[in-house]
Amino acid sequence: MELEAIKALLSYVSEPVELAIYEKEVRDIPWMAQRIKKVKPCPDCTHLRLYFDDFHFLAVPFNSLVSFTKDTWTTFDADSRLYYGIRKERLI
Numbered sequence: 001m002e003l004e005a006i007k008a009l010l011s012y013v014s015e016p017v018e019l020a021i022y023e024k025e026v027r028d029i030p031w032m033a034q035r036i037k038k039v040k041p042c043p044d045c046t047h048l049r050l051y052f053d054d055f056h057f058l059a060v061p062f063n064s065l066v067s068f069t070k071d072t073w074t075t076f077d078a079d080s081r082l083y084y085g086i087r088k089e090r091l092i
Helices: 003-010
Strands: 016-022 032-035 038-041 047-051 057-061 065-068 072-077 082-088
Touching (some): 003 038, 003 072
Antiparallel strands (some): 016 032, 016 082, 065 072, 072 082
16 A cells, blocks of 8 residues: 555545445445544554544555545455445435
């Protein structure tokens, strides 16, 4: 994960976002409304933690592949074969 990808992720902090964890084959991905409170590395510096409050977080491996645009941030963890997706909340 490059510094540019981490900087892009920081633009989602305190903003309403939708989050999904999925395998590539999934067609109907369940997105969950969330708000990222803070982003920081885990103590052993192997993962980046996305905190939703003071205790609950999602840990994304630093060695994952990241792609991002203005409205989405997606990473692929080859070890678990999972995608982590974050996008700006869509208003219906």
